[in-house]
Amino acid sequence: MTNIAILGLGSMGSALAHCLIKAGHNVAVWNRTPGKSDAFTNLGARAAKTPDEAIAVSDFAIVCVKSHAQTVKIISDLTISIQGKMICDMSTGDTKDAEALVKILSAQGARYMLGMINAYPSGIGTDDATILTVGSAGSWLAYGPIIQTLAGRSACIGREPSALAAMFAGLFSVRQGFMFGMIYGAIVCEKAGVPMQVFSDQIPASLKLVHDYYGLFERSVPTERFANAEASMKVYALAQEDALKTFQSLDAPSEFMQLMYDNTKAAWDDGHGDQELTALVKTMAN
Numbered sequence: 423m424t425n426i427a428i429l430g431l432g433s434m435g436s437a438l439a440h441c442l443i444k445a446g447h448n449v450a451v452w453n454r455t456p457g458k459s460d461a462f463t464n465l466g467a468r469a470a471k472t473p474d475e476a477i478a479v480s481d482f483a484i485v486c487v488k489s490h491a492q493t494v495k496i497i498s499d500l501t502i503s504i505q506g507k508m509i510c511d512m513s514t515g516d517t518k519d520a521e522a523l524v525k526i527l528s529a530q531g532a533r534y535m536l537g538m539i540n541a542y543p544s545g546i547g548t549d550d551a552t553i554l555t556v557g558s559a560g561s562w563l564a565y566g567p568i569i570q571t572l573a574g575r576s577a578c579i580g581r582e583p584s585a586l587a588a589m590f591a592g593l594f595s596v597r598q599g600f601m602f603g604m605i606y607g608a609i610v611c612e613k614a615g616v617p618m619q620v621f622s623d624q625i626p627a628s629l630k631l632v633h634d635y636y637g638l639f640e641r642s643v644p645t646e647r648f649a650n651a652e653a654s655m656k657v658y659a660l661a662q663e664d665a666l667k668t669f670q671s672l673d674a675p676s677e678f679m680q681l682m683y684d685n686t687k688a689a690w691d692d693g694h695g696d697q698e699l700t701a702l703v704k705t706m707a708n
C-alpha cells in the first residue's frame with residue numbers, strides 16, 4: 423500500500439483516484455474547486471485543502487489538471503519542500519512546458535515522471551489501456567507497477583520529456599489522419615451525390631486495409647526494408663493523382679490528397695518509385 427496524492431479531480435483525475443482507492447492505496451485528493459473531493463472521502467480518501475497538504479502526506483503524487491503549464495504553477499506555488507518526493511504529471515502538454523516542469527522539479531530535488539494517458543477515463547483500471555511515461559532514474563522501477571494498475575499496458579519510454587510529447591503528437595496524428603481521411607472522403611462523395619449512409623457503410627471494409635497498412639509499416643519502417651514492394655510508391659502516386667483529379671473536378675477540398683500526392687511524387691522523382699510507400703518516412707524527413 424502506497425501513500426498517493428491525486429491533484430486534479432476532473433474526469434480523468436477522478437478515474438485515477440477511483441482506481442487507486444479500489445486497489446487499496448492510501449489516497450489523498452485535492453482539487454482547485456472545492457466540493458469534488460467529497461465523493462472520494464466517502465470512499466476513504468483524505469481530502470486535502472491545498473496541494474501542499476496532499477503532497478506532504480504522499481510518497482507518490484499524481485497531477486492531472488488542464489496541462490503541464492498549470493502543473494508548473496501548482497509546483498511553483500508550493501511552500502513545502504518536495505526534496506525526494508515523486509511527482510508524476512499526467513496532464514497533457516507540449517515539449518516546452520514539459521521541459522520547464524522537469525527543470526523546476528529537478529531544481530527542487532524532486533523525482534519526476536511524466537505520463538501520457540492513452541485512454542478515456544472509462545478505460546482506467548483495464549488491462550488494455552496504456553499510459554506511456556518518461557522519468558528520472560529508478561522512477562519506473564519504483565512506481566511502474568502502480569501505473570500498470572491504472573493502465574495494464576503502460577510502459578516507460580525513456581527519460582526525455584520531449585520523447586513523450588513527440589509520442590503524443592505522433593500517435594495523435596495517426597488517429598487524426600484517419601479521422602480527417604473520413605471527413606475529406608465524405609465530402610468528395612457527398613459532392614458526387616453518394617448518400618452518407620452508403621459511404622459510412624463502406625468504411626469498415628477500409629479498416630481491414632488500414633490494418634494491412636499497419637502490417638506493412640511494422641515490417642518495413644523499424645527494419646528500414648523498403649525494397650520488393652508489393653504495391654510500390656509509383657502505384658500509389660498514380661492512384662493519388664486519379665483521386666486528386668476527382669476531388670478537384672467535384673470542387674471538393676483537395677489539400678489532403680494533394681499533400682499525399684506531392685510527397686509521393688517527389689520521392690518517385692527522386693528515384694524511390696519502386697520502394698514501399700513507407701519509405702516516405704525517410705524521404706520526407708530529409
Ligand SMILES: NC(=O)c1ccc[n+]([C@@H]2O[C@H](COP(=O)([O-])OP(=O)(O)OC[C@H]3O[C@@H](n4cnc5c(N)ncnc54)[C@H](OP(=O)(O)O)[C@@H]3O)[C@@H](O)[C@H]2O)c1
Nearest residue numbers: 430431432433434435454455487488492513514539542543
Ligand atoms: N478525459 C480524457 O479522455 C483524457 C484522456 C487522456 C488524457 N487526458 C488529460 O488529462 C488531463 C485532465 O483532463 P480531464 O478530462 O480530467 O479534464 P477536466 O474534466 O476538464 O478537468 C480538468 C481538471 O483540471 C483542473 N484545473 C484546470 N485548470 C487548473 C488550474 N489552473 N489549477 C489547478 N487545477 C486546474 C480542474 O479543476 P477545477 O475543477 O477547479 O476546474 C479539473 O480538476 C488533461 O491534461 C487531459 O488532456 C484526458
